[in-house]
Amino acid sequence: MNIVEYRTHVDALLDRLRVAVGKPGEYAAHYTIAQTPKYLLQSAAGNKMRQFDGDYMNDPEEGRYVVDVMIAAAQACTHQYKSSFVERFTKLRESRLLYSAYRKATFLSCWTITYIKPGFEDSSDSLNHWRFYGDDGKGSCLMVPLANLLPIFPNQLFHVTYGTESRGGGATAAERPIRQLKDGLTTRLNAIRRSYGNAMEDLEEVIQATHPLLFLFKSSEYAAEREVRSIVHKPDYAAASGVLFDQREPKRAYIDGNPGLVSNNSILYFGPKADHKHAIEVMGLSANLGVELRVFVSSMPYR
Secondary structure, three states, X not given: OOHHHHHHHHXXXXXXXXXXXXOOOEEEEEEEOOOHHHHHOOXXXXXXXXXXXHHHOOOOOOOOHHHHHHXXXXXXXXXXXXXXXXHHHHHHHXXXXXXXXXXXXXXXXXXXXXXOXXXXXXXXXXXXXXXXXXXXXXXXXXXXXHHHHXXXXXXXXXXXXXXXXXXXXXHHHHHOXXXXXXXXXXXXXXXXXXXXXXXXXXXXXXXXXXXXXXXXXXXXXXXXXXXXXXXXXXXXOOHHHOOEEOOOOOOOEEEEOOOOXXXXXXXXXXXXXXXXXXXXXXXXXXXXXXXXXXXXXXXXXXX
């Protein structure tokens, strides 16, 4: 497998993980602070999601799980410099700044797939998500029909795949994205040129070709989240690349999705410890924008 064939292999994995349709009753849920819905609904132009740089993720292993697969592929290959490949991948994993490792910036937003049955719109939030992502139950949760989210992030929504173990899975094991990535990597590493200088040069091309998959693999401990992510790659943090910075100190880099995020048939929850007055304010703002938004305060038991 040459580098062109390997890039095609990665593109095929991306296409497989890309979200193409939203089924009836399928919602994408985003847990955040209580003030976010108010900011979104103050104007039609501002009704859009900020996608923040991947180095702000609260899990320090984010962006590193795929490198574990790269290390496993290097260990499985037969190239004479396999130990140097493992050493290079290990250094890649240990980099504290992903941009320093790849010379590319990745921006994303995270959503949990939730099925809502008619009649259960008032009680389809998640206690665990309030604890981990919803400001300790004081925040909000925006649920957008998945079909409505697709034009907000055109060709940018992907399913996350969980676990980095390539074994198991029975008859379908060979079809698992993790297995296909490892097998493709191993094949490419075996075909790398044989002199040391050329081999390490080819290895850098492999690293860059694998970069688009960086945030699509996650620990199996999070599998219950059924996450989809909007993912956009930028060459740098310049305004000319569409990157903005917020007002926090230090300022955080982000890019905007398309407007129209909070759409008709969206559902909004405020957490079990949130002030219910947030809900009343948001209902007024959504009515002014002509957005048919259902708003609830969570009844989840929360200590």
